[in-house]
Amino acid sequence: MKKRFLTAVLALLLPAATMAQELRATWLTRTKYSSRAAIAQQMDSLASANFNTVYVNVWSRGYPLFQSTRFFQQTGLRTDPTYADRDILAEAIAEGHRVGLRVEAWFEYGFVAGWTGNLAPGAVRGPILDVHPDWTATKLSGQQLDPASNFYWMAQSNPAVQNFLISLATEISRRYDVDGIQLDRIRYASLDYGYDPFTVGLYRQEHNGAAPPTAGNDAAWMRWRADKINAFHARVYDSIKAVNPRLIVSNAPSQYGSSTYTAYNQYLQDWKWWVDNNKVDNVQVQSYASTQAVYDGYITYAKNLVNDPTKVYPSFAVSPGSSVVLTNQQLVSYLDLARSKGFLGSAIWFIDDLAGRFRYLSRTRYATPATAPFAAADWRTFRTLVPITDAANAVRSGTWLTSNNPGYSGPSLYADNTAGNALDYFLTVPADAWYEVYAYQVVSSNRNAAAPFQVTDATGAATTVTVDQTRVGNAGFVKLGDFYLRAGRQRVVRLSADNTPAGRFVSADAVLLVRNRRLDGRAAPLSTRQSRKATGSQLQAFPNPSPGTFSVRAETALTAVRVTDQLGRVVFEQPVRLAAGAAYTVQLRTALPAGQYVVQARQASGQWLSANVQLRR
Structure with a gap:
């Protein structure tokens, strides 16, 4: 524990301006979520090895790994029951930021909404697909389960499906201090899918009643399905940026060839379009390469595929095959290869396979700290x-x-x-x-x-x-x-x-x-003295403490009243038209727990007054 403290102190004291710029990233999976202490240990290991970014799994096996209101509205569940009332994302943010790591919320399962290895008793496909079975992706034969992965996928072209995923991403953007959102599996399971009733109906609507081709590899049919995914990617990107323009939106697509666009040809994943049309900030292109020569071919092809290769960050698996595991020396050689080709960093799949390698990396390739090229040098130093x-x-x-x-x-x-x-x-x-x-x-x-x-x-x-x-x-x-x-x-x-x-x-x-x-964009609160000097008014809330019903009043006209909890979440909000000195009665929900709340009132000038209210039950 003392070593962990010293590591944190050294990180706090190191000037950000002295650091090089290079993405050094990996993925944190649910295998490390057994406890908050286990998450903290992983973050300590990454920081000690001078990594700067971690992709934290928040959407896995059909469940959010955070306390999701949106998921609850659909299914009656807030998170994977495995974690009960824990909030995995909140824990990872605290422990990652404690040691200066960038934390991105990683939607590992993307369009996947169920896995046969994690179905609750009585479940058929998974919680969201059992509520909305019409969302399930389907083959021409009517088969829904993907036999290669035992996954149930959601129909990629269905707007209800897209809106659901966007709602999860924007919920995190609004509520959590993440540094980015990383999307994954924004693709098809294979070319055989796309024959669910909604997708077939949409295709007929856009093709004068003609049915989709029965051949999954038909070029026009492939292009049509890929374009629907591209349109979704544009929407989710714009939606996240509308909530928080400072968030990095990334994706982890694949590339498994040196001469063909395998992501598109096999999965209708047109990540070149996302990069070239500025609907992603960067991509961590995943590959499984058992030799450096193979890896060279993959990343060279990826670099030449897009207009702006500075948005491309190669990533590779430490264990690229069932019987192949890269040595420490090979791992460093892959990192050096990417650097020699002008890439601005790499991501390594994944934290489980990096166990026992952190010390070697910190003594060799990652001997000195570096900051992510797309983030301010002092982003996580405060x-x-x-x-x-x-x-x-x-x-x-x-x-x-x-x-x-x-x-x-x-x-x-x-x-x-x-x-x-x-x-x-x-x-x-x-x-x-x-x-x-x-x-x-x-x-x-x-x-x-x-x-x-x-x-x-x-x-x-x-x-x-x-x-x-x-x-x-x-x-x-x-x-x-x-x-x-x-x-x-x-x-x-x-x-x-x-x-x-x-x-x-x-x-x-x-x-x-x-x-x-x-x-960062929220205005600083005014003190009582400053508020009086600037507006000639202060906000009164009475009775205080309150059982849940109280009145607010100010010496100036008010146009809105809202109440937030101590995490900044809005629990009450209402537009009003109050004359100076008039009182407005607030009735809070009976389900709200006792504690301290902040009541705010907006003046006609746009400035907000605030007061603390103690809620007693």
């Missing part, structure tokens, strides 16, 4: 961490005892409810910005189920967030919320033991700040 052992910045009041339960970088602390037991965390904020604030949780059955963490933002407003320290799923870094902070050393977090029940204890460990790049 972060700071205070371990509990840093007594100058984790300042104790009262009596805190050393626990046998390990924390982030050594033993954690604990305290009972004796008056005055508290910990103040002073952090040196790198720059004026919005930050994700995390507190490392050490959980135990005798801990406080509502440990109060008070976060103070740039305006001086204090927000209390409670964390259940008895819940096993909270072990590790738990996000307290998004807060705007000013540069410089300041007290950001205070943990008190005051409300700890008798016979229980509160745990204390590290605190982490990471700049929230998703919120």
Whole structure:
């Protein structure tokens, strides 16, 4: 654990301007999702080997691997039941950004919505296809299951299918501070598919009633199906950029030949069109090459295929065949080959096969850090961490005892409810910005189920967030919320033991700040004094605390009222037309949990006023 802490500190201190630019990426699969600690270990390994980008699987075997509202609306499920109430993406973001990695949400399964090896009891094709069986991709024979993979695919040309995938991608773009969205399997399973009723009907509609050709390799029929995928790729790209233009949209297509366009010829995957028409920011072209000569042919063809090869990043498998595994020396030679051909980096498939190779890479090819060429050099450098052992910045009041339960970088602390037991965390904020604030949780059955963490933002407003320290799923870094902070050393977090029940204890460990790049465009909040000076008004919310119904009032006219939780999610929003001094009644949903919320009101000038409201149930 101490080694992990030292690695993080060194990464924090290294000036971004001194780093070279090169994509060094790999894919993190669900095999590493057994716990938050397992994810953290993988991120530590990647950072120690000077990787800079990780593609985190968020769409797998027919399920989202994040807590998805969109999927719930369709199926009644929020994530893969394997992970219960965990949010895999949120955990990966926290641990990846902690060590300075770019984290892209990887839609591994793309148009695949079910796998026979992961069907729930009673399921036929998978959750979304069992709700919408008409979405299932079909062969001319009527067969739906792809025998080569045991996958059930969704009909690629169906707008309902496309809208579903777009809704998942834009949901992540709105809610999570990811650095990009990577699409995958945006293709057909084979040329034999395309005969589901919707696709056949659409083809007839566009061809004067004529049925699609029965030969899957008919050139015009291939082109028609590929064009539908291209149109989808354009739509998903534009939709993601509309939510967050700073996100990188990538794709992981394939190339398995040195003289033919195999992705198109075999799978109707026309990634050349995506690149040439600026409907993807970059592609990690996957290949399985057992020799360097074969790999040379693949990546040379890929480079010559597109108008702008700087958007192409070769990727290769460490285990390209059932009996072939690249040696460490071969791995480096593949990386060097790509560099010699002018590529700006590579991706390696995949993290499981890189086990035991990180030290070799960090001593050879990846001996010094590098930043991704398509991201600002300082993109993930704005972060700071205070371990509990840093007594100058984790300042104790009262009596805190050393626990046998390990924390982030050594033993954690604990305290009972004796008056005055508290910990103040002073952090040196790198720059004026919005930050994700995390507190490392050490959980135990005798801990406080509502440990109060008070976060103070740039305006001086204090927000209390409670964390259940008895819940096993909270072990590790738990996000307290998004807060705007000013540069410089300041007290950001205070943990008190005051409300700890008798016979229980509160745990204390590290605190982490990471700049929230998703919120870079959001305006800084006005302090009460600034608000009065700028607008002559302040927002009042009463009664406060509130059981769920309260009124808001300001000294100026208001045009909208909204309420957000501490993660910035809107839980209430309503346009209004209120005269100065008039009150508006807010009724929050009864399902909302107790805690701190922010009520905001927009003035006619467009400026927003805000106030904190404590919801009690």
